[in-house]
Amino acid sequence: MQQLTILIIPLLILLIISYGLIKRIAVYEVFVDGAKEGFTIAVNIIPYLVAMLFAIAIFRASGALDVILTILTPLASLLGFPAEVIPMGLMRPLTGSGSVGVLAELINVHGEDSIIVKTAAVIFGSTETTLYVLAVYFGAIQIKNTAYAIQAGLIADFAGFVAAISITWWYFS
Amino acid sequence: MLNKIWAGLIIFGILFALGQDIHDEISNTYNNGITQNATYSFVKKSPTHIILTLNDQLLNADIRNNQYLHIHLNKQSPAYLLDIATANGKDNLLIAHIVSKNNTQLNLLLPELHWKKLHAVTQAAFDMAKFAVKLAMGLIGIMALWLGLMQIAEKSGLIKHMVKIVQPLLHWLFPNIPEGHPALGSISMNMAANILGLGNAATPLGIKAMQQLQTLNSDKDKASDEMCMFLALNTSSVQLLPPVTLIALMGTQVSELIIPIILATSCSTITAVIVAKFYAKKNHKREKAGG
Numbered sequence: 001m002q003q004l005t006i007l008i009i010p011l012l013i014l015l016i017i018s019y020g021l022i023k024r025i026a027v028y029e030v031f032v033d034g035a036k037e038g039f040t041i042a043v044n045i046i047p048y049l050v051a052m053l054f055a056i057a058i059f060r061a062s063g064a065l066d067v068i069l070t071i072l073t074p075l076a077s078l079l080g081f082p083a084e085v086i087p088m089g090l091m092r093p094l095t096g097s098g099s100v101g102v103l104a105e106l107i108n109v110h111g112e113d114s115i116i117v118k119t120a121a122v123i124f125g126s127t128e129t130t131l132y133v134l135a136v137y138f139g140a141i142q143i144k145n146t147a148y149a150i151q152a153g154l155i156a157d158f159a160g161f162v163a164a165i166s167i168t169w170w171y172f173s
Numbered sequence: 174m175l176n177k178i179w180a181g182l183i184i185f186g187i188l189f190a191l192g193q194d195i196h197d198e199i200s201n202t203y204n205n206g207i208t209q210n211a212t213y214s215f216v217k218k219s220p221t222h223i224i225l226t227l228n229d230q231l232l233n234a235d236i237r238n239n240q241y242l243h244i245h246l247n248k249q250s251p252a253y254l255l256d257i258a259t260a261n262g263k264d265n266l267l268i269a270h271i272v273s274k275n276n277t278q279l280n281l282l283l284p285e286l287h288w289k290k291l292h293a294v295t296q297a298a299f300d301m302a303k304f305a306v307k308l309a310m311g312l313i314g315i316m317a318l319w320l321g322l323m324q325i326a327e328k329s330g331l332i333k334h335m336v337k338i339v340q341p342l343l344h345w346l347f348p349n350i351p352e353g354h355p356a357l358g359s360i361s362m363n364m365a366a367n368i369l370g371l372g373n374a375a376t377p378l379g380i381k382a383m384q385q386l387q388t389l390n391s392d393k394d395k396a397s398d399e400m401c402m403f404l405a406l407n408t409s410s411v412q413l414l415p416p417v418t419l420i421a422l423m424g425t426q427v428s429e430l431i432i433p434i435i436l437a438t439s440c441s442t443i444t445a446v447i448v449a450k451f452y453a454k455k456n457h458k459r460e461k462a463g464g
Contacts, residue, residue: 034324038317160441
């Protein structure tokens with residue numbers, strides 16, 4: 001599987017360039033033409049990214065997450081949810097580095113073989129940093145009013161979270 | 174909705190930090206301005222190196238000029254001492270003032286620590302603002318590379334061939350994109366990159382798709398139905414291969430997680446499609462009712 005990932009990109013680049021040559025495209029000139037936009041897009045993203053990341057940073061640094069956890073933990077165990085993976089569910093849509101930290105911590109405490117780490121890893125692998133993706137994608141085209149994109153993203157994240165827990169526990173038992 | 178979430182993160186964060194700090198001030202968690210008593214004994218043969226017993230905790234320390242105490246901390250040291258040290262710019266060294274001492278006991282005064290959480294919150298906000306720029310700058314190169322390659326693939330007609338295969342599915346997901354529009358090409362490239370776990374290719378391709386969707390958008394400030402659907406698909410991360418970060422963290426363990434990940438991510442993707450379709454329909458009805 002991992003070998004496949006390594007192979008795909010060089011083969012794709014080879015395909016694109018050689019197909020371009022066959023079709024008699026001025027490949028170098030066309031490439032530069034397309035690549036020009038890279039800088040403008042990155043600069044366009046900055047205000048959106050600053051807005052999003054600074055809000056998330058304030059929330060994380062305040063320790064408010066810990067309070068939410070202490071409220072949610074008894075609720076989760078009441079429903080039969082493994083409370084240890086809740087931090088992952090809360091962190092994942094907010095920050096990529098934060099959720100990597102959560103996973104590393106869980107591996108440290110419970111070990112890679114534990115069902116808890118497996119569950120957290122499946123949550124990590126099956127969802128995305130929703131707020132970051134939203135800021136980057138809409139920032140690049142200067143969209144300020146995101147309509148219902150955030151609802152759709154977060155509801156999907158929650159569905160992924162619940163599915164990841166149930167599927168992992170079913171799969172490994 | 175996003176406005177409320179965004180404001181909520183900031184307001185709740187600051188108010189929560191403020192509440193904790195007020196609590197710390199009232200209960201004087203950090204013993205600000207209070208002289209504390211500790212017993213000590215010299216470590217063998219050293220004239221300055223001592224073992225200090227402060228609040229039942231054993232600590233390593235050095236006496237400097239009979240006036241200052243350099244307390245050496247490590248990860249197991251009490252949290253309040255680590256907090257004070259960090260606030261003074263050093264993670265494992267705490268400099269205390271010696272008020273008085275005799276052969277076995279000394280009175281010491283630790284540096285004061287006020288408004289710790291609010292300080293941390295402000296620092297995090299500034300750090301992240303800087304980091305956001307770094308992150309965006311880091312995107313320039315990889316973005317330019319993929320946008321360049323995409324331009325060749327588009328001009329040569331390669332993407333058109335690709336789109337033909339997935340056209341029926343795309344037409345159902347994005348009914349308002351006219352057939353043959355370049356946006357369909359970028360969308361399918363982005364999805365292919367997502368499915369194969371190629372995170373750093375997926376973002377530039379997704380941005381390209383967004384740009385092309387923007388050309389079809391009637392209100393340039395507001396996200397269209399297609400954009401919301403496309404974003405929901407991306408945040409629910411359709412993928413068959415696990416992301417590289419997960420491989421790095423879990424090592425070979427990842428291979429037995431592939432099936433659960435595929436199943437779970439399918440659930441979230443299906444939910445994303447249903448929710449996006451639902452909202453699109455609701456908005457459409459409202460527009461019709463409004464004339």
